[in-house]
Amino acid sequence: MSLGWSRRAPVDTLVGTETAIDFTIPVAELPRVSHELTNHEGDAKGRVRFSRQQGHAVADLEVSAQPEVVCQRCMQPMRWPVKVNSRVALVSDYDAADRVPDGMEVFLVEGDSVSVRDLVDEEVLLALPHVPRHDEDSECARQEVQSPGQPDEPDDEPDTQKPFAQLGELLKRK
Numbered sequence: 001m002s003l004g005w006s007r008r009a010p011v012d013t014l015v016g017t018e019t020a021i022d023f024t025i026p027v028a029e030l031p032r033v034s035h036e037l038t039n040h041e042g043d044a045k046g047r048v049r050f051s052r053q054q055g056h057a058v059a060d061l062e063v064s065a066q067p068e069v070v071c072q073r074c075m076q077p078m079r080w081p082v083k084v085n086s087r088v089a090l091v092s093d094y095d096a097a098d099r100v101p102d103g104m105e106v107f108l109v110e111g112d113s114v115s116v117r118d119l120v121d122e123e124v125l126l127a128l129p130h131v132p133r134h135d136e137d138s139e140c141a142r143q144e145v146q147s148p149g150q151p152d153e154p155d156d157e158p159d160t161q162k163p164f165a166q167l168g169e170l171l172k173r174k
């Protein structure tokens, strides 16, 4: 059975035939992931294999990607390596989701069919950081330690000073 990553197919068929698909999906083609990112370059690559495990329709999914996110400390773009290796139970309703054993993730299938794109979109989305930041030993982190909210420049910049900050200084001197 030949199947592209963009095509939806019935879960029963995918599982029944134990379909395996190697994929390279442009990040721009992942709707929810690309909604979170400003730069849509790059691909999500990997492999998925459908089967039935412990009575559940599952997809064993391996994905790697290098999406570009924006560091929330220095506001510079950075690559965020994503490496997912998970067993995802494909369920059609919340009752079925409750019966999924620990160790499996849950993917809610709409209309009994699924595409590899849907699965990869969700898994990469879950792997994105809420507040991306460069490593603690990076240049970005060191700069923050050196100057927490204080500019390096001398104080002689009356135009940029807030009047009440000066008032605070005056009160402190009393």
Ligand SMILES: [Zn+2]
Binding pocket: 071, 072, 073, 074, 075, 076, 133, 134, 140, 141
């Ligand atoms: Zn940074």
